[in-house]
């Protein structure tokens with residue numbers, strides 16, 4: 001195809017002629033691997049970390065090493081759920097231990113073949129689509145820590161069986177120092193029979209971010225493709241991802257993530273016609289969430305199967321050109337265990353000139369679970385987030401620090417190298433990201449006029465959102481615990497109910513109720529509604545221009561009344577900015 005760039009032309013459109021910097025900025029891995037731009041070096045050492053001492057203690061003799069073969073009518077075939085329940089006490093015990101170790105129904109998973117079939121439910125246009133060869137080859141990197149046998153191997157087989165072999169350079173399994181017995185010798189033996197699959201072991205548990213970096217240092221393909229260890233790839237999953245990268249090396253594509261139910265392992269296909277969600281983020285707690293693409297943006301595409309720009313990515317499954325990954329600074333190797341790396345990488349890609357796209361024709365199933373079996377430690381996640389915020393979010397990081405006092409207590413470590421990276425790549429600031437990539441994001445006030453509790457001078461009680469469900473606000477004894485009594489008085493004149501966020505104190509002429517309602521002014525760059533606009537007078541009076549009344553607190557509660565110079569209409573706002 002004509003659109004394919006010259007194989008040797010690896011200049012990135014958006015790197016402002018910085019190719020000379022690429023080498024300097026390359027991630028220096030733990031083992032520095034072969035650094036010769038993917039050239040073949042023959043057989044690689046199976047274990048080049050021999051100087052690192054393995055610290056693991058193998059603890060768990062695990063069952064289910066012999067999953068059933070794939071045959072029509074077997075449990076789970078065609079992506080169906082397993083409807084049998086553990087019957088005998090032994091089965092029940094196995095079910096319990098599987099749930100404990102994996103936070104999903106491992107017992108059900110073990111009844112399903114590691115080669116199970118999936119219905120090809122892709123859109124007709126996706127099935128008919130032709131991909132111009134040659135596409136670049138991918139190294140598929142699957143990291144795992146104490147993954148179940150059946151889910152891990154089903155991930156591997158789904159890659160081997162649903163990827164054209166000429167597009168698959170290799171599959172690299174990175175063991176993040178698992179302690180389960182089945183992941184030691186049994187896995188080595190199983191994998192030794194599979195073509196192009198290797199196990200790379202981490203001698204200490206370092207978390208998924210460094211595990212991925214370890215995988216990258218062993219990768220020889222032109223493109224890196226990451227997977228969680230409990231995925232199932234659907235027919236045709238890789239080609240559209242590779243095609244986007246072939247067209248533009250600065251695109252980081254990811255698939256539609258279908259849900260494999262943790263309860264029965266049913267594969268729930270997410271079609272392209274329904275509501276399409278891409279990656280989002282909540283700036284109040286930095287959690288990844290799903291963002292429903294505005295219809296307008298969907299309609300602007302030429303075809304229903306065209307990729308969609310995505311402000312963030314979930315993080316577990318995506319493809320990226322290896323050199324672009326390295327050029328962008330890989331991952332932040334100061335991040336530990338779990339969490340935050342996906343948001344960091346998302347901001348970094350966009351701010352530094354790349355693009356994240358959700359590719360509707362590519363489908364990968366993932367077991368979404370409700371809890372984490374290995375107890376992802378919150379302080380590590382906070383540390384990772386803090387490193388990200390310090391480097392990429394500019395003044396917007398203060399939103400997080402203000403809302404979550406625990407961030408102060410966590411040491412983020414040294415981020416100098418990451419800041420140097422940002423400067424060297426000439427990246428945009430965070431405000432640019434908000435304006436150009438994610439204009440629909442709810443952005444809390446960076447520096448509100450006041451934040452914390454709002455205490456009534458007359459009664460001594462505090463403004464309380466009561467319960468966000470009821471939405472009626474009232475007055476309660478001040479408890480100093482934030483929660484329902486945490487408010488932010490914004491520069492735009494709103495009284496925002498801060499912690500759960502996105503709710504604003506409002507009242508109207510037609511109703512005397514004082515309620516918290518979804519803030520009308522949601523985005524960084526627009527205006528509040530009149531019902532939600534307040535004016536702070538003499539630093540204590542909450543005047544509401546629309547009704548020309550003042551907020552008042554009495555023994556009977558909260559109401560609006562004509563303004564008077566009395567204590568019941570005076571409020572003490574915490575952390576009030578000195579004027």
Ligand code: UD2
Nearest residue numbers: 143144145176207208228229314315316337338339340366
């Ligand atoms: C989501 C991502 C995950 C990662 C995470 C944030 C998807 C489908 N999943 O979490 O990839 O971006 O958000 O960090 O988008 N693991 C290790 N070492 C550890 C802990 C985990 O190797 O210390 C492995 C684990 O076996 C799994 C992967 O990392 O393969 C992700 O962990 P998870 O499945 O618990 O995370 P998930 O899907 O909730």
Ligand code: MN
Nearest residue numbers: 228316366367
């Ligand atoms: Mn996962």
